[in-house]
Amino acid sequence: MNMRHDPELDDVLQDQELRRLGELLSSTRRAEPPLDEAFRSGLRRQLMQQAWNMSEGRPSLWRRVFAPPGLAWVGATAGLVLIAGVVVFWALQPTGGGFNQIYINSPMDGSNAVALQQPILVAFNQPMNHLTTEAAVQIAPATNVTFTWQLNNTLAVQPTSGNLAPNTQYQVTIGPTATTATGQPLNTAQTITFVTQPPAPPPPSPSPTPRAPVSPSSLLTGEHQVAPLGGIASSAVQWSADSSTVYFVNSSGALEGVLAKGGDVKVVAPDGVSSPAIAPAGDRLAYIRGGKIEVLTFAVGTTAEIAVTPAATLVGWVKDKLEWVAVDGLHTQGANGPTQLAALPATGIVSAVSFAPDGTHAVYRQDLKLFLMDLATAKSTQIGQANALFDGWSPSGAQVIYSSGDTLTISDVHGRSVGTLPGADASWSSQDAVLLGSETDLYQVRPDGSALTKLANGTYRSPMWAPNGTAFAFFRGGALWAASAPSLPPVPTTLDLTSAVVNSFMTARQKGQTDQAAAFLDDGGKQAYSSGGLNLVITGDPHFSRFYILAQTVTGFQPDTATFVVRLVLTHGKLDVADFEETLTVIRDATTRRFVIDQAAAGAHRDLGKGAEVVGVVVAADRIQVMFDSDLKADTVTAGMVLLDSKGQQVGDAATYTNRTVTIGGLKLKPGDTYKLVVLSTVQDVNGHNVAAEYDLSLVGPAATLEADLKSGAVAAPPAPASPTPTPTPTTSS
Amino acid sequence: MSDPPRDDERELVARAQRDPRQFGALYDRHFQQIYRFVYSRVREQTAAEDVTSEIFMKALKAMPRYQDTGRPFAAWLYQIAVNAIADRYRTLRPTQPLEDFHDLSVAGPALEDLAAHRDEIRRIWGLVEALPTQQRTALVLKFQEDMKIEDIAVAMGKSPGAVKLLIHRGVSRLREEADALRPVE
Numbered sequence: 001m002n003m004r005h006d007p008e009l010d011d012v013l014q015d016q017e018l019r020r021l022g023e024l025l026s027s028t029r030r031a032e033p034p035l036d037e038a039f040r041s042g043l044r045r046q047l048m049q050q051a052w053n054m055s056e057g058r059p060s061l062w063r064r065v066f067a068p069p070g071l072a073w074v075g076a077t078a079g080l081v082l083i084a085g086v087v088v089f090w091a092l093q094p095t096g097g098g099f100n101q102i103y104i105n106s107p108m109d110g111s112n113a114v115a116l117q118q119p120i121l122v123a124f125n126q127p128m129n130h131l132t133t134e135a136a137v138q139i140a141p142a143t144n145v146t147f148t149w150q151l152n153n154t155l156a157v158q159p160t161s162g163n164l165a166p167n168t169q170y171q172v173t174i175g176p177t178a179t180t181a182t183g184q185p186l187n188t189a190q191t192i193t194f195v196t197q198p199p200a201p202p203p204p205s206p207s208p209t210p211r212a213p214v215s216p217s218s219l220l221t222g223e224h225q226v227a228p229l230g231g232i233a234s235s236a237v238q239w240s241a242d243s244s245t246v247y248f249v250n251s252s253g254a255l256e257g258v259l260a261k262g263g264d265v266k267v268v269a270p271d272g273v274s275s276p277a278i279a280p281a282g283d284r285l286a287y288i289r290g291g292k293i294e295v296l297t298f299a300v301g302t303t304a305e306i307a308v309t310p311a312a313t314l315v316g317w318v319k320d321k322l323e324w325v326a327v328d329g330l331h332t333q334g335a336n337g338p339t340q341l342a343a344l345p346a347t348g349i350v351s352a353v354s355f356a357p358d359g360t361h362a363v364y365r366q367d368l369k370l371f372l373m374d375l376a377t378a379k380s381t382q383i384g385q386a387n388a389l390f391d392g393w394s395p396s397g398a399q400v401i402y403s404s405g406d407t408l409t410i411s412d413v414h415g416r417s418v419g420t421l422p423g424a425d426a427s428w429s430s431q432d433a434v435l436l437g438s439e440t441d442l443y444q445v446r447p448d449g450s451a452l453t454k455l456a457n458g459t460y461r462s463p464m465w466a467p468n469g470t471a472f473a474f475f476r477g478g479a480l481w482a483a484s485a486p487s488l489p490p491v492p493t494t495l496d497l498t499s500a501v502v503n504s505f506m507t508a509r510q511k512g513q514t515d516q517a518a519a520f521l522d523d524g525g526k527q528a529y530s531s532g533g534l535n536l537v538i539t540g541d542p543h544f545s546r547f548y549i550l551a552q553t554v555t556g557f558q559p560d561t562a563t564f565v566v567r568l569v570l571t572h573g574k575l576d577v578a579d580f581e582e583t584l585t586v587i588r589d590a591t592t593r594r595f596v597i598d599q600a601a602a603g604a605h606r607d608l609g610k611g612a613e614v615v616g617v618v619v620a621a622d623r624i625q626v627m628f629d630s631d632l633k634a635d636t637v638t639a640g641m642v643l644l645d646s647k648g649q650q651v652g653d654a655a656t657y658t659n660r661t662v663t664i665g666g667l668k669l670k671p672g673d674t675y676k677l678v679v680l681s682t683v684q685d686v687n688g689h690n691v692a693a694e695y696d697l698s699l700v701g702p703a704a705t706l707e708a709d710l711k712s713g714a715v716a717a718p719p720a721p722a723s724p725t726p727t728p729t730p731t732t733s734s
Numbered sequence: 735m736s737d738p739p740r741d742d743e744r745e746l747v748a749r750a751q752r753d754p755r756q757f758g759a760l761y762d763r764h765f766q767q768i769y770r771f772v773y774s775r776v777r778e779q780t781a782a783e784d785v786t787s788e789i790f791m792k793a794l795k796a797m798p799r800y801q802d803t804g805r806p807f808a809a810w811l812y813q814i815a816v817n818a819i820a821d822r823y824r825t826l827r828p829t830q831p832l833e834d835f836h837d838l839s840v841a842g843p844a845l846e847d848l849a850a851h852r853d854e855i856r857r858i859w860g861l862v863e864a865l866p867t868q869q870r871t872a873l874v875l876k877f878q879e880d881m882k883i884e885d886i887a888v889a890m891g892k893s894p895g896a897v898k899l900l901i902h903r904g905v906s907r908l909r910e911e912a913d914a915l916r917p918v919e
Contacts, residue, residue, distance in 0.1 A: 008883055009876075012898045018905045021912070024858060025877035025905075033773035039783050040769075044761055046787070047794055051754035054795070236742070251766060351741040365741070387752075389745055406753070423753070439758045461759055478762050 041477055048439050102126065102186050104174055108194040110574075112546060116163040116196055119148070119156040120172055127152035127181035136178035136186070140171045141612065141630035142685035152181060161631065161659035166199035167548040167567070167615045168629040169576040169608075193574050198548055199616050199627065218456035220442075223483035226473065227258045227265050236275065237473045237480070241282020243466035246473050248480055249273050255287055260471060260482045268296060269303075279317045280357075286315045286322055293324060308338055314352040318359025325352035330362055330375060342378035353390045358397030361413050363390050370402055372415060381415035391426045394447065401426050401434075408436075410447055418593045419448055425462045431469035433488045437461055442474075444485055448593075451488050494554045498562040498586040501595045505584075506547045506566060512537050521597050522589060528600035534582070538568070542578060545571035550581065551617040554703045555672065560588040560595070563700060565617075570605075580605045610692035612685045617677070619699055623665040624652070624677065630660065630685035637662055640683035640691075643699075644676045651675070669701035747807055750797055757794050764811055765790070771812065771879055775819045785822055789815050805888045812881070812889035816871055861911045862904070869904035872897055 006026055013019045103125040108114050120139075133155060134147045144160040157172065164170065173191040229250045238247040239260075247257045247268065255273040258265045269289055276287040285296045291311030296303045306322075314325040322333045329343035330352070344350050348367040355362050362373050363383075370388045371380040384402045391401040391408055399418065400411050406423040424436035428447065436443040437460035445452040463474040473482045492500075501520055508517035517536055521529065529536045538544040550565040563585055570578040585599035616627035624643060634657040641655040643664050653666035669675065679695040746763070749756040768789060773782040792814050800810060862873050868890070875886045876897075883901075887894045 009901070012883075012902050013905055017909055018902070021858065021905050021908055022877065022901075024855060025862070025873065026880075027855070033770055033782065034779050035769065036779070036783070040765060043765075043783075043787050043790060044758060047761055047790055048755065048758055050791065050794055051757050054754040251763070351744075353741065387748065389748060403749075439755050459758065461762075475759075475762065478765065 044477065051439075102180060102184065104190045104192070106172075106192045106194075109192045110194065112195045114164065114170075114194045114196045116166060116199070118164070119158040120145075120164075120170070120192070122155045122157065122172065122174065122192060124153045124155070124180075128155070129179045129181055129183070133174065133178040136175035138173040138175060140173075140609065141165065141168060142687040142689065143170075144631045144686055159631075164196045165615055165629040165660055166196055166627065167550075168613075169193065169195045169569075171575070195546065195576075218458075219453070219486050220456050220483040221486075222471075223456075223481065224262060225476075226260060226262055226480045226482045227256070228479045229475075237462070237464040238276050238278040238285070239464070239466045239473070240278065241280070241467055243468040243471055246480065246482070247276055247278065247285060249276060251478075255289075258480075260466070260473070269294065275313070275315045277316045280319060286317065288312050288315055288324075293322070295322065306333070314355075316355030316359075318355070321359075323355055323359065325362070325364075330373075341375050342373060345380075354393065356393050356397035356400075356413075357395060360397060361400075363400060365390075372400060372411075372413060374413070383411050383415045384409060392428055394428050395430050395432075399447070401428065416591055418591075421445060421447075421449055422452075425460075427463045427465045427472065429465040429469040429472075430467060431487065432491070433465075433469065433485070435460075435463040435465065435472060435485065437463040437474055444488060446488060446491065450492065453488070455485055494560050494562055495552055498554075498560075498564070498595050499549060499552060501586055501597070502549060502552075502564050502566060502584060505597060506568075509537060510544060510547065522587075524599055525597040532600065534600055534602050542570035542572040545569055545576070548615075550615070551619070551697070551699075553619055553700060555585075555700045556703060559590060562586045562595075565697070569608075576608050578605050578607050607692065611681075611689045612683060612691055614679060614695060614697070617697065617699075619669070619702055620667075621669045621671075621702055622667050623663055624667065624699070626662045626664075626677065626679070628660045628662070628685075630687075632657060632660065632662075633684045633686060633688075636682055636684045640680040642678050643667070644678060646674050669699075671701045671703050673701045675699040675701065743807055744802065747800065747802065751800065754794060754797060757797060760793075760807065761790055764808055767808065767879070768811055768815055771815055771874075772819065774874065774878060776822070781822075785815070785818050788818050788822075792818070803888065805885050809881070809885035809888040812875065812879070812885070813891060816875075816889055820867065858908060858912065861908050864911070865904050865907060869900050869907065872900035873904045876901055 005023060009019070009022050013022045105123045105125075106121050108120060122137075124133075130147075130149055130152075137145070137147075137155075137157060139145060139157070143165070145157045146160055148156040148158065150156065159165075171191055171193050173189050174186060175189050176186050178186040226246060227248075229248070236249065239245070240247070244260060245257050246260050247255060249255055253271045253273055254267055255269040255276055256265045256267050268285065269287065272289050274288050276285060278285050283298055285298070287294055287296075293306040293308060293312050293315055294303050295306065308324065308326060308331065310326040310328055312324040312326050312331075316323050318332070323341065324331050325344070327344075328340070330341040331338050332341050333339075342362075344352070344364060345366050349365075351365050353363040353365055353370070360375060362375060364371055364373060364380075368386045370383050370390055372383050373380045383400065384404050388402045388404045388409075391403050393400055394410075398413060400413070401408050401421075402411065403409070403423055403426075408421040408423055408426055409417050410419040410421065411417050421434060422436060422443070422445075424438045424443065427435045427437075429435070432447060434445050434447055435455075436445060439459050439461065441457050442455045442460035442463065443452055444455050459476045461475040463472050465472045470487075471482060471484045473480060475481070505517055505520040508514075508520070514537055518526065518529075528534055546569045547566055548569075550567045552562060552564045555561050555563045563583065566582050566584060567579050568582065569576050570580075581603040583599075583601045583603070584597050586595050587598045588594070589596050612628045612630035612632055614626055615629045618625040618627075626641065637657040638654050641662050641664070642650050643652050645651050651667060652664045655662050655664050657663075675698070677697040677699055679691055679697075681691045681694050683691045743763075746756070746759045750760055765786075769782060769786045772785045772789070773779070776782050776785060789811065793811055796814075800807075862870055865873065871890060872886060875881045875889060876883070881889070883894050883897050887897045890897060890900075892900075
């Protein structure tokens, strides 16, 4: 009978018979006791409930707001506001009060965000004479319209171009010559004023606050248990390169593999396994067993043993080359045998944590601190504060995730923080989606924190993406599970990101929030708004009432750079009376990776209401589209609008006009080159009013990638992208 | 340099200390062995469930005070388990028969040898159950749970030397009892 020998007992049981008894006792194990799985899971639920009660830090604000009770309150509040608004609106409607007074009204009146695809509705408190009323209608800016009546007292005014002009304040006046059906005159003119929306829905931009859970139910597909583990020995799940198989170490220390779709569990190594690591090509699986490295080659099914001294404690792959960590440092398998890549610190308790996927760095812990080592220079950089914990790598190995407190931090390989995510078990996919798993739910998010989406409720611990970026494995209870997650929405373009910054910056200024606005400026931007003569907060009368992005374009990469022309509208009473433009250069900060405003310049004030205004410009490499707020006389456009290159030479075809939009085609704009759009004062609106003064706009040829994006449709099409910068004019401030 | 499973465990413990909601990972990892140990001591499923619940609930609540002494986290759980079992069964002894042992021998003995071997094992473990509590616990943790002496010391709140002494005395007493029970040839 073979007995198990325990060296630890040699000095305890020195007598041969005692030793035999000890070995006899060691040679037996009790059978697994009867276990009610419902008890195991029920106890776990109790513990988790207790853990939540114990949890000191409350969930973050967004989690609370978007938790079901919070969401209910938000919904209820929004509903009440809407109902109250409707009640107030109708309460304020004239009751008629007799037909001696004629009232007009419109649901659009006073609105600052009227949709473009709708007629202008004008309601009267009594039936009107169609002919006299239509003749009395005046619209500014000049707009060709048609009329439709409903029940003789509601007039629908429809622009013949189909839509209202974007970013435009409309004034619709019913003059005193309008009469009722019984011939009573209006007596005094009455005006409806409203402002239209930008030309397209706001581009999907990353919100600084996470989105609410998209769905209360799971967005996952194919969720199933892959293999029971009888507990979890290690969270180091490895996927095969074709995403078909998962390898894991079970509670007995055995390395096992199983098809992700389910099936029989196959034992790769029976016991004592740690640090499994599959080669990037998927052809080999390395692991540590008994201090030695074993490498299984799948094609032939053989396992090679590599004895290394000192014993390996962590193994990994850099492309097809094996690397490992031993007590004296990091090593690799060179042509002539093991080669030390770098030494680890000799003081404190040091433990290696992980190799970067690209093999250029490794993470190790020294006492309570986490360090990132550059294997080429052996230089180490601490990441995070004491007690920081390693959570994973980006697929490229250029960034590392670590956690401290309730937050995950993404750091570059220089130890610089480049972003944060909510605290959870993280896995970063090949598609740049980060899974955030926990005991209670699963989220998916982009590394920059955008597009946070709740995928499911439940336990999703230690999620691990498959190489295909669709499937993932996770632990629940004492078992390994797998599921597939939906793709994240397309990555925001540079224009999406930069326009979000510009909108936030301008909104803060409009609200007079100096500090919040200044947070979007780097040193260059701050200088422009301090000594550069620009005012961060605009005061006085006429007051700064609204803004819109007139044009925007990506003008460079490395760093990512975009140029915006923002028009600021000044209002006296209810009427827009003047505007001016600011040209903002937005760049991606090299350290924080966030976009900030680096340069700013302001143009001259212009009075409004004196001829057609440009309200949007779209620049592509082969054409430019210029949108006006007024219907124009087409025959004044061809000679009235030109595009000049930096030498003053006209480029492109002659301008063509349709539906308030002028197009100059036949262009081959060069990325980065400067052009000038000229709108001469000879351009007239349909009422015969000339443009108040020549309007010049400097444009920059769109960067090549943007051009490609536009052609491929990857960039949310116009009207967003455009690139003009106004002709440099003396800086002014209001 | 420490071993990778311990590093992995340290990470889990650190997370659970920082956020109790992370305790589930430690529960998943250690439930089976603790439940098995408890069941082997109380020999009744409902009682094993009660005690196991008590152990993990105590562990969760005590996590903020847990200090890494360099020994496995399981040693600390066993310490709670030993105390919980002692509290519950201070005056009671398991009464169920000892029939659930598996032979771990590698070689395949003859059937009659195997039967004799199992009989001897059952008899010896029956004697273990009759040992004084401290000796019995030390022997169970050593020979059934396959723990290192230093970890048993943590679990029992004693020094490694004291554990060695308990094991020595326990096995010596087993020999005496076994001799006394051995039929005269």
